[in-house]
Amino acid sequence: MTTYPEIESEYHRKSIIEEMDAIRLEEEAVKGKTLLDKNLALLGNLMVSAGEKLRHRYHSSQETISVKLVNKVA
Numbered sequence: 181m182t183t184y185p186e187i188e189s190e191y192h193r194k195s196i197i198e199e200m201d202a203i204r205l206e207e208e209a210v211k212g213k214t215l216l217d218k219n220l221a222l223l224g225n226l227m228v229s230a231g232e233k234l235r236h237r238y239h240s241s242q243e244t245i246s247v248k249l250v251n252k253v254a
Contacts, residue, residue: 209221 206221209217209224212218212221
């Protein structure tokens with residue numbers, strides 16, 4: 181597989197910029213001046229953590245199904 185350093189460095193640069201933007205938005209939300217701003221930030225964090233748990237649960241169940249299928253074939 182051929183890799184191109186220019187493409188990889190550009191991809192990494194974009195991902196770093198996106199991560200920095202996300203951190204800035206999170207800091208701005210946490211610094212919210214009103215109770216609503218702070219509650220919305222907490223709700224967002226809760227939704228993200230719940231989504232990550234669901235993804236982990238779904239992904240692990242898919243792996244066990246794949247392992248079972250491979251064992252049946254073998």
